[in-house]
Amino acid sequence: MKASDLIAKIEAYAPRELAWEADPIGLQLGDPGQEIHTVMTALDVRPEVVQEAIEKHVDFIFSHHPLIFKPARDLDLSSPQNKMYADLLKHQIVVYSAHTNLDATKGGMNDWLAETLQIHATKPLLPNDDGVTGIGRIGQLDTALTVEEYAQFIKEKFGVVAVRVIANDLQRSIKTIAVLGGDGGREYPVALAAGADAFVTADLYYHTAHDVLADDFVVIDPDHHMEAVAKAKMVNLIQEWNRAMQWQLDKVFASTINTDPYTYVF
Missing domain, CATH: 3.40.1390.30 (NIF3 (NGG1p interacting factor 3)-like)
Structure with missing residues (x-):
């Protein structure tokens, strides 16, 4: 061939x-x-x-x-x-x-990440006109977890030595999860507005992290290499x-x- x-x-x-x-x-x-x-x-x-x-x-x-x-x-x-x-x-x-075409396509990067993170009933976080493709995914965990529990789960799933957690309360219960592969810090307001309890993405900028805390939101950053x-x-x-x-x-x-x-x- x-x-x-x-x-x-x-x-x-x-x-x-x-x-x-x-x-x-x-x-x-x-x-x-x-x-x-x-x-x-x-x-x-x-x-x-x-x-x-x-x-x-x-x-x-x-x-x-x-x-x-x-x-x-x-x-x-x-x-x-x-x-x-x-x-x-x-x-x-x-x-x-x-x-980014593999990120956006159905059955591509962000669906693979959602599957790894055990997020179900997903839909695009930033949908294209067709409503099927788009950057990021948002869906549900089967069972609510605390921020700390989910961060530990993510750490083990991606085999990393540490994850960065931006949250005011590590014991907060979360169930609706958004994910965006790669550098997604600029999209955290979209995840927040979409009703996510937490957002999994990478490369979060220092001052953006302060904004996340001010908005009383949760971001978990397991490193860009999660992809x-x-x-x-x-x-x-x-x-x-x-x-x-x-x-x-x-x-x-x-x-x-x-x-x-x-x-x-x-």
Whole structure:
């Protein structure tokens, strides 16, 4: 099969028009007409991820976060970022990224996060015109928990050493939960207005956290890397397509590299 065959299925599942206007989604690097045999999914495409792909003879990387957020100013290979591009080209590895379109689509990132967080009967937090797709999700826990209990549950589910909790009362009971993958601090007023008892998102800004407390709301921040749950889900999608389309890909697997840039010292 060709890379373009897989790209067509990804774009049918997570249509490009769902992406935010300035989001650099799509084919990042490589030849879409190239034949592919081994696919690796990744949250981020970093030099260590590319080295893993080279060692495992990958010829297509499907990532959530775009490879190229900022255009290269030169091709100086002493730059680790440029060297990474050169390595990808040298080893003929195609890179395709689905970011905010995968966030917004039905059955995409925010549904995977809601499933992990055991939020049920969900609907988009910021719906598109169709009412089905959109950024974020809001729904219900089966049983009300305290903020502290749910924060501990989230910590264990995402396998992180700590979560940041912004709340006036850790013993408050919560049941209606909103989630937005990635940096969702600016959307906390939307979650509050939608009737959420708590909002799970990442990268909350210091002064925004003060606003959350002033509004007597609850935000739980388990780190942007919580989106790594998508790696296995993306593998499942490609394996389903491989069977249905009889593509006969040799191997589909998730990157084993932890690309979380943060280290916590206790």
